[in-house]
Amino acid sequence: MENLTEQSASIISPAALLDHWQGHRRLTRKVIESFPEDKLFNYSIGGMRTFAALALEIMNISAKGVNGILTNEWVFTEELEPLFEDSDIKTKADILWAWDVITVELNRLFPEIKEERFQEQVKAFGQWDGEAINMILYFIDNEIHHRAQGTVYLRSLDIEPPAFWNRF
Amino acid sequence: MENLTEQSASIISPAALLDHWQGHRRLTRKVIESFPEDKLFNYSIGGMRTFAALALEIMNISAKGVNGILTNEWVFTEELEPLFEDSDIKTKADILWAWDVITVELNRLFPEIKEERFQEQVKAFGQWDGEAINMILYFIDNEIHHRAQGTVYLRSLDIEPPAFWNRF
Numbered sequence: 001m002e003n004l005t006e007q008s009a010s011i012i013s014p015a016a017l018l019d020h021w022q023g024h025r026r027l028t029r030k031v032i033e034s035f036p037e038d039k040l041f042n043y044s045i046g047g048m049r050t051f052a053a054l055a056l057e058i059m060n061i062s063a064k065g066v067n068g069i070l071t072n073e074w075v076f077t078e079e080l081e082p083l084f085e086d087s088d089i090k091t092k093a094d095i096l097w098a099w100d101v102i103t104v105e106l107n108r109l110f111p112e113i114k115e116e117r118f119q120e121q122v123k124a125f126g127q128w129d130g131e132a133i134n135m136i137l138y139f140i141d142n143e144i145h146h147r148a149q150g151t152v153y154l155r156s157l158d159i160e161p162p163a164f165w166n167r168f
Numbered sequence: 169m170e171n172l173t174e175q176s177a178s179i180i181s182p183a184a185l186l187d188h189w190q191g192h193r194r195l196t197r198k199v200i201e202s203f204p205e206d207k208l209f210n211y212s213i214g215g216m217r218t219f220a221a222l223a224l225e226i227m228n229i230s231a232k233g234v235n236g237i238l239t240n241e242w243v244f245t246e247e248l249e250p251l252f253e254d255s256d257i258k259t260k261a262d263i264l265w266a267w268d269v270i271t272v273e274l275n276r277l278f279p280e281i282k283e284e285r286f287q288e289q290v291k292a293f294g295q296w297d298g299e300a301i302n303m304i305l306y307f308i309d310n311e312i313h314h315r316a317q318g319t320v321y322l323r324s325l326d327i328e329p330p331a332f333w334n335r336f
Binding site for chain 2: 011012013014017020024045046047048115118119133134137138141142144145146147148149151152153154155156157158164165
């Protein structure tokens with residue numbers, strides 16, 4: 001990946017990037033809420049994962065990803081995507097509870113990342129090489145990507161998804 | 169929107185953000201290419217727009233958005249989403265051609281944006297207030313969002329989309 005800081009210019013601060021991410025996370029939470037309980041766990045299109053499974057991936061990557069950036073201790077992605085039936089998360093309320101715990105965790109951990117850490121090379125989840133900042137952008141982009149897939153599930157169920165611009 | 173530069177820390181440069189965006193644009197181009205010609209223009213799920221229409225929106229926002237940031241001359245979004253039959257773009261090859269023209273345009277225009285411009289308040293497309301940097305992130309996020317919807321269209325057509333991590 002390209003070096004995101006090879007120029008001297010500064011256009012995004014760590015605090016601002018966290019705010020941006022939490023805005024996206026507020027929207028993803030609304031998308032989770034929009035699913036009927038059963039459809040969250042049993043509906044998908046084209047052989048894809050359910051939105052519950054996608055939400056679980058997003059949560060795992062967010063929490064363990066930021067912890068990995070901070071501590072350089074990584075779990076492998078195989079451990080990130082447990083079979084859903086093996087996890088403690090069984091209901092929409094469980095997912096939203098876990099989501100909110102991670103919101104607090106991100107607000108606690110992210111500001112502990114030292115400024116110079118963002119440009120260090122990491123091996124995220126034991127397998128992806130790149131600068132820490134690129135990994136964080138990847139985590140956010142991955143969330144936007146899977147959330148958008150969930151909005152197609154919702155539309156196909158005749159449910160209007162929350163507006164993309166609504167990050168409040 | 170939050171002020172993305174209220175801290176002094178610098179974690180992303182303008183050149184790096186452009187590289188990041190062009191990486192996403194390379195992936196979106198692959199998604200366009202993955203559609204069969206007819207499905208690009210006539211297929212959707214749940215009453216949503218076709219992927220051709222979504223690609224046209226992405227292109228319009230990218231090109232006119234960056235031009236707006238640079239010049240402060242904005243077109244309204246009504247002009248951004250012409251009915252597809254009214255545009256000159258009729259085939260997949262037309263879309264890919266327009267896409268590639270915009271790739272060159274972005275590489276030309278983006279570096280002309282002065283560093284201090286990213287923190288200025290703009291009224292994007294005559295209606296959205298915020299900092300220029302937030303608007304650019306919005307353009308990129310909107311592309312990720314609609315591209316991901318296209319990947320669900322592809323999966324539902326039994327076509328494997330290009331890998332999300334492939335930005336080359």
